[in-house]
Amino acid sequence: MQNITLANPVWLFDLDNTLHDASHAIFPAISANMNTYIARVLGDGVNPASQEAVDAARLGYWKRYGATLLGMIRHHGVCSKDFLHQTHDLGALDKLVRFEKGLATLLRRLPGRKILLTNAPTRYSLEVMRHLGLSRHFSHHVAIEHMHVHGQLRPKPSALMLRRLLRKHGVAAQRCILVEDTLANLKSASRLGLRTVWVTQYLRMSDPIGRAPLPRTLKRPRYVDVKVKSVRQLPARMHRLR
Numbered sequence: 259m260q261n262i263t264l265a266n267p268v269w270l271f272d273l274d275n276t277l278h279d280a281s282h283a284i285f286p287a288i289s290a291n292m293n294t295y296i297a298r299v300l301g302d303g304v305n306p307a308s309q310e311a312v313d314a315a316r317l318g319y320w321k322r323y324g325a326t327l328l329g330m331i332r333h334h335g336v337c338s339k340d341f342l343h344q345t346h347d348l349g350a351l352d353k354l355v356r357f358e359k360g361l362a363t364l365l366r367r368l369p370g371r372k373i374l375l376t377n378a379p380t381r382y383s384l385e386v387m388r389h390l391g392l393s394r395h396f397s398h399h400v401a402i403e404h405m406h407v408h409g410q411l412r413p414k415p416s417a418l419m420l421r422r423l424l425r426k427h428g429v430a431a432q433r434c435i436l437v438e439d440t441l442a443n444l445k446s447a448s449r450l451g452l453r454t455v456w457v458t459q460y461l462r463m464s465d466p467i468g469r470a471p472l473p474r475t476l477k478r479p480r481y482v483d484v485k486v487k488s489v490r491q492l493p494a495r496m497h498r499l500r
Contacts, residue, residue, distance in 0.1 A: 267370035267499075268427070268434045270452070271396070272414075273383055274376065275439040275460040276489065278357035278390060282460075287354065289468065291345040292316065292326070299334050313467045320466045324415050324442060325377065331411065338411055342379040342402065355389045360490055365395040367493050373398045373427070375436070377405075377413040398427070414438075415446035424450075435499060437489060441479060448481035453499045459487040 274280035293312050300307035300315060319329025330336040348354060365372060372395055376383050380401040387393045400423065405413045412419040424431055431451035438444050439461055444454040456478065464470045478485040484495045 266433070267453075268429045269368060269370060269372045270375045270423075270434055270436045270447075271372060271489075272376060272436075272438040272440070272443070272457075273374060273378055273386060276437060276457045277361060277392065278355055278386065279460045281462040282356045283354040284348065284351075284386075286468075287348050288345055289466070291347060295341060295344050296326075296330065299330065299336060313469070316467050317465060325413050326466060328411065328413070339403075343381075346379055346382040348382070351385050351389055355386060357390055358488060358490060361390065361392055362395065364490050364492065365392065368496075372396045373400060375400045375414070375423070377402050379403060414440070414443040417446050417450060420447060420450055420452070437492070441482075445479070445481045448483075453483050454481060455489075455492065455495075455499075456482045456485045457487075457489055458485065 271277060274284065278284075293309070293316075294306075296312045296315055297306035297309075300311055315329065316326045319326045319333075323329050323332070327336070327338060327341055330341060331338055374383070374387070374396045378386075378401060380399070380403050383401050384393070384399065387396075387399070393399070402411070402413050405411060405416070405419045407416070407418045407422055414420075424434065432453075434447075435453040435455060436444060436447040437455040437457060438447075439457045441456065444456055448454050458476050461472055461476070462468075464472050476485075484492075484498045486492065486495060
């Protein structure tokens, strides 16, 4: 593994289940909205599709494309803007957001630039970041609407999107550290030469429909450089990113 300039790294932070506990209330609310939306799209125009059909579509498209939204776009002509708006219409987020104290202090302690890189939509992610009080610690906010490559939506774990992001910011992959809860995203980033940090404390299920529980022992894959329970452990683990 090549040496990283720890004095000036570029951190790419995921948002949901990395900087806050989305599994507590936000993901269940988004999942319910997504089920309603997909049931309507897959229905016959009068009756919504069954829960079994919805689950099959969500899980199948997630496995095939890395995101259910991409499958809905490609196979059902769904408008991404409408899908994201409807599924992330959650009302008052202050009743749903749960997070650790001390995150602002953590970000100040970490050397280098921080970029938020989230598959969530802009409006939702900005609102969550406002509740977290962390927006000023990030030089850029990259949401899913900014992840188009050659006119196609390419959210994480797209390698094309990551390459374009690095070129846009003039950063070599070896200077970047992706901090994530999703292994598929970390694996893609590692293949490009980024350092990877896996955050595990908020993980509940291993599939998007909430049917497959996580194994009791979460082993660190080879493409993960550092595994932490909380992002607050990052300063103490910096030496492992060399």
